[in-house]
Amino acid sequence: MIRKISIKFLIGFFLIFSLSFVVLNQTVKEFIRSSNQSLVTDELEGLKNNSSGYVYQAFLINHYSNNQLYFGEIAKGIAVDLNRMTDSSVGIYNLAGKLLYTPDRSAFPTDKESDLQQAIQGNTAYSITYNGKRxxxxxxxxxIVDGAKVGILRFHKDFSSLYQQTEQVLQITLYIALAIFAAAFLFSYILSRHITIPLVQLTKASNEVKKGNLGIRLHFKRKDEIGRLADNFNDMIGQISRQIDIIEKDRDHLKQLHEQEKLFFDNITHELKTPLTSILGYAEIIRTNGEKDPIFFDKGMNHIIEESRRLHSMVLKLLEVSRSNHVTQEWQIVDTGAILRDVCESMTLRAQRYHKQIQYNLADGLIVLGDPDSVRQLFINLIDNAIKHSLPGSVVSVRGERVEDRIQFVFSNPSDPIDSDYVSRLFQPFYFVHAVDTEEGSVGLGLSIVKSIVQQMNGTIDIANEHSQTIVTVQLIALTEVEMENRS
Incomplete structure (x- = not known):
């Protein structure tokens, strides 16, 4: 397609220049012909006036009447004098067209040509003869003397120099015009290539984009419209690439969410099914045997109670996750430092049961805007998770401080190494890194609830496992003194 455009450019330029050259050539030739004809006519008209005046004076000097006989008698003298005066060959004819006298008979053919025939009829005429360069x-x-025709004067004059000069002017003019048209055609050809070559590259680039190659770019060092077109093309491809990357990320994210949702329902189905199956089995056996076996009866009842409590705790945590994601609470001023200090003290007994300790270092004035119960639950889950997953006999460290406009809490505990791929999935519901988690009665919702509470308070939470230490960092937005005064 672009090659056809280039060919059309060249053919169009060639036709335009060829037609212009032909028109110019014909126009110049016609102008020179008309100019030469005007010069010849003017000179012949002057020649006629001068020669007519000379003849008339010759008649007056000799006091002859204006008759043809006298014109024939003085024909030789007139011819010789006019030949010298006009630098032309002169022929004297009678009214019938018969040659009376001429110094140069070779200049006047014997046949009666058109100019002589016109003179015989009483008209003034001339004919031009081209013989090579002559x-x-x-x-x-x-x-005419005193109103009567007395004879015919005929002149043979050479205009070769005039026509040779005009011919040279014509040739020079045509050569100059040809050079100008050749230069214009060459410039047009270069200009057409300057335009069509980038279009060819743009077409190839667009074909590559159509094939899916979004890494192609155009590099034109030009500041004209084509340069801006190339820049816009590059920007467009870049924007398409970014949009495709976003779409692919969204697709992968949706796929991941779908997988997480499937895993969530699979896990919750399994977690709910296990205690229900156990409760149903013990209940059916107790209904069949009654109290015949007191030991089994007590064991079965205790198991039913434990599984029911586990099921109840699981349902409450599921409801908490749902409530954290959908319910907007009325927030109030919360002293997170005081709540965390109270939680650390209350969780000390639980830590001692696992032969572990809790050490905390909390600054004053750790004030945020939130829900006190949700904040307490946030700290309980984090410390409980640290106690359960820390190494035996270890110390759980809790630190709280203000960092610029944020309140930062750091929970760390010694632990077994955790692969980085697993760390990023710890906030997923029902996800366990180690199988021992299920033995502790966990249902895998603690960190999921923690994350939803932090997000609800517009905070951030990160977890890392480095150098046999699991570190959880929580950052919440600090409440300024002005905001506290406005809410007081």
């Missing part, structure tokens, strides 16, 4: 004119007119 151009001659035969000029005839009737001589």
């Amino acid at each position: 151009t001659t004119v035969l000029f005839s007119y009737p001589v």
Whole structure:
């Protein structure tokens, strides 16, 4: 397609220049022809006036009447004098067209040509003869003296120099015009390539994009419209690439969410099914045997109670996750430092049961805007998770401080190494890194609830496992003194 455009450019330029050259050539030729004809006519008209005046004076000097006989008698003298005066060959004719006298008979053919025929009829006429580089004119007119025709004067004049000069002017003009048109055609050809070559590259680039190659770019060092077109093309491809990357990320994210949702329902189905199956089995056996076996009866009842409590705790945590994601609470001023200090003290007994300790270092004035119960649950889950998953006999460290406009809490505990791929999935519901988690009665919702509470308070939470230490960092937005005064 672009090649056709280039060919059309060249053919169009060639036709335009060729037609212009032909028109210019014909126009110049016609102008020179008209100019030469005007010069010849003017000179012959002057020649006629001068020669007519000379003949008339010759008649007056000798006091002859204006008759043809006298014109024939003085024909030789007139011819010789006019030949010298006009630098032309002169022929004297009677009114019938018969040659009376001429110094140069070779200049006047014997046949009666058109100019002589016109003079015989009483008209003034001339004819031009081209013979190679020589151009001659035969000029005839009737001589009239006192209103009567007395004879015919005929001149043979050479205009070769005039026509040779105009011919040279014509050739020079045409050569200059040809050079100008050749230069214009060459410039047009270069200009057409300057335009069409980038279009060819743009077409190839667009074909590559159509094939899915979004890494192609155009590099034109130009500041004209084509340069801006290339820049816009590059920007467009870049924008398409970014949009495709976003779409692919969204697709992968949706796929991941779908997988997480499937895993969530699979896990919750399994977690709910296990205690229900156990409760149903013990209940059916107790209904069948009654109290015949007191030991089994007590064991079965205790198991039913424990599984029911586990099921109840699981349902409450599921409801908490749902409530954290959908319910907007009325927030209030919360002293997170005081709540965390109270939680650490209350969780000390639980830590001692696992032969572990809790050490905390909390600054004053850790004030945020939130829900006190949710904040307490946030700290309980984090510390409980640290106690359960820390190494035996270890110390759980809790630190709280203000960092610029944020309140930062850091929970760390010694632990077994955790692969980085697993760390990023710890906030997923029902996800366990180690199988021992299920033995502790966990249902895998603690960190999921923690994350939803932090997000609800517009905070951030990160977890890392480095150098046999699991570190959880929580950042909440600090409440300024002005905001506290406005809410007081």
